[in-house]
Amino acid sequence: MLEEIYAIGKYPLLKNDSTFQSKLILLLKIYGIVFLLNFFSAPLYLLWEFIVNHLHYKSLAAQYKTSMHSFLAKYGYWKAVLYVSLIGPVIEEIIFRLPLSFKRKHIAVAFGCALVLLAKALPTLNQQNLSINILARVILFVLGYFALLKSLPQNITPNKRAQKGFILSSIIIFGLLHTLNYAPFQWGIIFIYPLYVIPQLFMGWFLTYVRFKNGFFWGVALHVLINSITMLIQSAYKIY
Numbered sequence: 001m002l003e004e005i006y007a008i009g010k011y012p013l014l015k016n017d018s019t020f021q022s023k024l025i026l027l028l029k030i031y032g033i034v035f036l037l038n039f040f041s042a043p044l045y046l047l048w049e050f051i052v053n054h055l056h057y058k059s060l061a062a063q064y065k066t067s068m069h070s071f072l073a074k075y076g077y078w079k080a081v082l083y084v085s086l087i088g089p090v091i092e093e094i095i096f097r098l099p100l101s102f103k104r105k106h107i108a109v110a111f112g113c114a115l116v117l118l119a120k121a122l123p124t125l126n127q128q129n130l131s132i133n134i135l136a137r138v139i140l141f142v143l144g145y146f147a148l149l150k151s152l153p154q155n156i157t158p159n160k161r162a163q164k165g166f167i168l169s170s171i172i173i174f175g176l177l178h179t180l181n182y183a184p185f186q187w188g189i190i191f192i193y194p195l196y197v198i199p200q201l202f203m204g205w206f207l208t209y210v211r212f213k214n215g216f217f218w219g220v221a222l223h224v225l226i227n228s229i230t231m232l233i234q235s236a237y238k239i240y
Contacts, residue, residue, distance in 0.1 A: 001029070004213070005205070009164040011100075011212040023214040027222050030206050034226055038199050048195050057189050060182045060196055067181060084231050089223035091117060096174045096204070097211040097219050100167060104152040112145035171208055175201030 004014070018026070049061055072080050091113055099110040116137045119125055125136055158166065178200040179185075179193040194201075203226065211219035 001026075005209050008167055008205075008208075009160060011167055011209065012102075012163055014212045016213065016215050018214070023218055026214060027210060027218060027225070030210055030222060031225055034199075034203055034206055035229075037202050038230075041199050044198070045196070048192055052189060052192060055189060057186050060193075063182050063184075067183065081231055085228040086224055089227050090220055092174065093207070093211075093216070093220045093223055096170045097208060098216060100170060100208070100211065101216075102156045102158060102163070102166075104149060104154070104156055107152060107156070108145045108149040111148045112141035115140045115144040167208060171201065171204040174204035174207075
């Protein structure tokens, strides 16, 4: 299994014909690996915090707690749990893993969802009521979907090198996206932010493997499992 995980360039060749039981066992094994990586990366997290404090910058761990407090205060606990545990993973998997099929409709759906996610950055939209907000995001998705679908060729057949490049880019961008959990950025130490999201980089790697080995929806299931248990642990220990 570890050899398969390491061979990123061969992911598109993985056969998705295992039994349900085999796929479930693989999902649980991968979750166990992710959990252990998170556990054993804790000392590194403390090391990064020591470096940040030594350089006389604000703790990024404290910034993460502040961001989570704001998120919980804005949406309420249960809505926040629903977003982190279910809605967020589904959207992220659609954006980062669905287009790895290299099918034009999947790529267009991912692009439309990315536009919906980026709509958070529009302050005027965030000030509107819920119905207008939803309508604007639906319009953004539809426009993005059809615009990209029309511009893409009917058959997308990247060579092996290009496929590997797309897969690696997906993993890296997914991981780095999680630096937003520590926003607003302190630009004097921007170099250290990627170190804080090493667990998410590995998580993106393993999610991508499961997406190819088991199928897209199994990747979604693993992402939901990881986020749900993480949210449960953080809530139990009142990390934020």
